[in-house]
Amino acid sequence: MTSRRGFLVGMLATGLAPAATWAEAGAPDYLSAGQGADGTHALYGLTGDGAIRFRQPIPGRGHAAAAHPHRAHAVGFARRPGTFAFVLDCVTGRTVAEFSAPQGRHFYGHGVFSRDGSLLYTPENDYDAARGVIGVWDVAAGYRRLGEFASHGVGPHDIRLMPDGATLVIANGGIETHPDSGRAKLNIPVMQPNLVYLGLEGALRELVELPPALHMNSIRHLDLRGDGLVGFAMQWQGGQGALPPVLGTHHRGAAPRLLGAGSADQMNGYGGSVAFSGDGSLLAVSSPRGGRVQTFDVETGALAQSLAMEDVCGLGAAPGGFLLSSGTGRLARLDPAGETPVTRAPVRWDNHLVRLSGA
């Protein structure tokens, strides 16, 4: 006999139960993983003014999350080489489904939904073959695995759906790792990162590489502007001598453009997060290793602002600028007039602030 609880969980997992939409009141504006003062990890729902709407404990360190396009659901992922994922109702903060990477795969901490919300795409490591794959999950069937296709690179990290709704853009970081060796990097001298555009069934549409001298600049994180301009943040794996830029932009069919060559040394070769401003005129990149956020005028490529902030990493678009988060528990607003502190919480905010669709 099916228990009532089991039945309800099943209903929720399959998405048959009526679920709140983003438009309904109560959903937070951002999600962020974080570590509380007691050392435990959780996924938090945050409003733009820093209020914590919910805190959902998770079994290990988190990374980023994927927001459902309509329903107020978000998927949180373990950071690499973790294999757990969980679906949260962002109004109640409750877990409504859980799933795991299949045998021989692990997540990278990122994912994205199809435009209609019926499919979820997750960058994964097919580690015995040292190749990246994109896992495809059936949302309505309770996040059942449908299949996977090649990411056309090694170490696929961030993934976004292009504004056409028919193309995925993926940052293949290029770094080979294997769970047998923890997080150790196995192929730095021969790594080859790229940015690829794939159809929704995996057809390769475009593959973009940086000049050979930059083959150790791992392309890791992405943000999109409404016109399809891709912003990408990089992490330099080469020497500390002449540090290359950690930020770039790309338009389909054009050559990639790197930003901040003149100010790259301040970023310590490490771009942590990237985000366009709400109006799309500015692009920000954070560097926890440099303790700094830089913003650039997207049209001219000129450095607009450079703000020092200890252990800053999370970046999200906010009205008129950006919301920033740090591993020291700070949230702050950054707009052209400067920085405004928002809150300081006893939480070490993890790498990314995920802006929720309906917010």
Next chain:
Amino acid sequence: MRFLVSLLFTGFLTLSAGAAQAGAKSDDILDHHVLPGLRALAETTTALEAATRADCTADSAALRSAYGTAFDAWIAVSHLRFGPAETQARGFSLAFWPDTRGLTPKILRSLIAGEDPVVETAGEFATVSIAGRGFYALELLLYDPGIASLGDAAYRCALTRAIAGDIAATAADLSRDWQSNYAALMRAPGVGGPYQNDAEVLQEFFKALTTGLEINADLRLGRPMGQVGKPRPLRAEARRSGRSLHHVVVSLTALRDLAARLSVGEADLAARLDHGFDTALNRAAKLDDPVFAGVATPQGRLRIEVLQQAIAAIRTEASQSLGPALGVAAGFNSLDGD
């Protein structure tokens, strides 16, 4: 009031003494750990090149002995992968490992099959992919039955000499860069240099220690161990020359020296770290499994796992106690990003 003033004054003295001691620590590490290690690498690789000139046959006892001595000298400084080792990818051109895609044998086979004239001059050979250079490429030429007998013997001899000559030249460059340039930058940190202050210099050495421990635990041991029920003995480092476990011992011995120098003035911590190294080295000595072939059996794997845990314990001690004692900033995102 006088009490307060004297307290403040004592506090000031302690801080100054701490600063002086920190500078002294960097000097000590450079003078007694880094520079002698680099000098030994330059000397032993020069001797290795000379040995290939005298006798380039793969099974020459003199050549194999010179090879082992030079490789030891590299392993003993291989945790110093910053600065001069990053310049012109010197570290990777001396040591391309792990080779997850089998590039080294592929390149060697192709050079030998085509009798590529790139071996004729040092300048030309320096353009060969780093996967075809360094100690691990030379190991295949000396110890891999397939490659050591492939193609024409005279060409293999020329290739052996070219690789050894390239190793010696890279090691000489690396050593020279340290002795005449980089050590001075670490002794006099400041604006415009790679380090702003002595704390950053010590942080670099601390990172070298923890990364070195990670390479022993996660790569040298972790790769052949594989997952439970899925051992990977063929992934053991330098297994053809029987050096897999030996490298762990040589590396841990060097890291123990670095840890001791970093923890000068912290007696309890120094003792705990030294005890950790003692435990790990004792377990390594008792292992009696030079190429980690034991990973193929549950009992053998367990014994290697016990060594891995001993190394992990040193790493935990270093991160939790030595890092804070050195004032290493442990940012949630800056220290452990993704």
